[in-house]
Amino acid sequence: MHPLAERIQKQDMRALARAITLIENEDDAKLSLMSDIFSIQKQAHYIGITGSPGAGKSSLINRLLTYLRQQDLTVAVIAVDPTSPFSGGALLGDRTRMNQHFLDPGIFIRSMATRGSLGGLARATKDSIRVCDAYGFDVVLVETVGVGQSELDIMKVVDTTGLVLTPNSGDVLQIFKAGIMEIADLFIINKADLPGVGKLKSTLEEFMMIVQPKGWEPPIVQTVSTESKGMSDLWAKMEEHQSFLYRTDQGVEKRKQQLKLEVYDLIREEIWREVKTKIEEDDQKLEVFRNPDADPYQLAHSWFQEWMRKGGG
Numbered sequence: 001m002h003p004l005a006e007r008i009q010k011q012d013m014r015a016l017a018r019a020i021t022l023i024e025n026e027d028d029a030k031l032s033l034m035s036d037i038f039s040i041q042k043q044a045h046y047i048g049i050t051g052s053p054g055a056g057k058s059s060l061i062n063r064l065l066t067y068l069r070q071q072d073l074t075v076a077v078i079a080v081d082p083t084s085p086f087s088g089g090a091l092l093g094d095r096t097r098m099n100q101h102f103l104d105p106g107i108f109i110r111s112m113a114t115r116g117s118l119g120g121l122a123r124a125t126k127d128s129i130r131v132c133d134a135y136g137f138d139v140v141l142v143e144t145v146g147v148g149q150s151e152l153d154i155m156k157v158v159d160t161t162g163l164v165l166t167p168n169s170g171d172v173l174q175i176f177k178a179g180i181m182e183i184a185d186l187f188i189i190n191k192a193d194l195p196g197v198g199k200l201k202s203t204l205e206e207f208m209m210i211v212q213p214k215g216w217e218p219p220i221v222q223t224v225s226t227e228s229k230g231m232s233d234l235w236a237k238m239e240e241h242q243s244f245l246y247r248t249d250q251g252v253e254k255r256k257q258q259l260k261l262e263v264y265d266l267i268r269e270e271i272w273r274e275v276k277t278k279i280e281e282d283d284q285k286l287e288v289f290r291n292p293d294a295d296p297y298q299l300a301h302s303w304f305q306e307w308m309r310k311g312g313g
């Protein structure tokens with residue numbers, strides 16, 4: 001077994017942090033590590049928290065953390081910052097907000113910021129979730145700002161997705177357009193201390209009348225993160241959703257889908273790595289990039305065909 005995997009299994013937190021760094025750097029050693037990690041995965045509840053910037057995701061996670069620790073549950077938090085290491089702002093905010101938890105051994109907090117190539121950030125986040133699971137956390141919480149494909153990708157591996165909305169912000173329309181409403185297993189109306197809760201609630205109810213979810217109907221939960229209000233209700237609904245998944249075919253179906261997507265993802269990654277290496281080895285071919293009129297479709301197609309003809313090697 002990979003030495004890091006072995007140490008993670010023994011709940012060595014430094015090994016956990018090292019493993020995630022390895023994953024972020026897309027180190028080649030990652031592949032053997034991840035295979036071992038898969039074999040020691042446990043039964044953590046994977047929860048995604050998504051929503052517009054400033055909706056209160058970090059505040060919510062912070063309060064939920066406190067609540068879960070009171071229930072004697074151990075928790076890993078992965079905060080995804082798609083805006084690269086340069087922004088820093090959100091990250092710093094999260095740090096201070098979550099600071100109080102840093103000394104608790106039942107908690108692990110990590111921000112992901114990957115320069116990443118194809119699907120880099122999503123891949124790294126998904127792998128990190130697995131690593132936290134292998135370590136043995138009861139709950140893995142993932143915070144992402146609900147924009148972009150890579151975040152939708154991340155949400156495909158979690159069991160329960162909570163979508164954080166705020167009254168009077170107009171973010172529902174944005175989120176609806178981005179196709180994010182559909183992935184919510186739970187609507188969380190945060191900042192419920194502000195006016196407009198009733199209106200937002202009826203908008204969500206109208207939405208559900210239109211889409212008519214089968215089996216699981218996403219409940220609407222109200223929270224005030226700044227006052228720790230609504231945490232036990234929120235957790236109850238999250239647990240309810242998890243037991244729904246275990247109880248019904250939908251859970252099995254979801255896991256099958258997740259496995260399939262994961263395999264597709266990895267195939268795509270592997271092919272890309274191979275093709276890219278081949279292209280970059282061939283200086284002559286790269287010359288075509290000097291021609292501003294080159295047809296990218298044609299080039300991509302012919303390079304791929306050639307790679308296939310050579311038996312993919």
Ligand SMILES: Nc1nc2c(ncn2[C@@H]2O[C@H](COP(=O)(O)OP(=O)(O)OP(=O)(O)O)[C@@H](O)[C@H]2O)c(=O)[nH]1
Pocket residue numbers: 051052053054055056057058059060090093145190191192193194223224225226227
């Ligand atoms: N009134 C009110 N303000 C809140 C509540 N929850 C969070 N806030 C405030 O909203 C602001 C943004 O909170 P964050 O937790 O950083 O939001 P976020 O969604 O994590 O933001 P990003 O990570 O930047 O996308 C902060 O100033 C919080 O104090 C709430 O329930 N009520």
Ligand SMILES: [Mg+2]
Pocket residue numbers: 057058059090094143
């Ligand atoms: Mg945040």
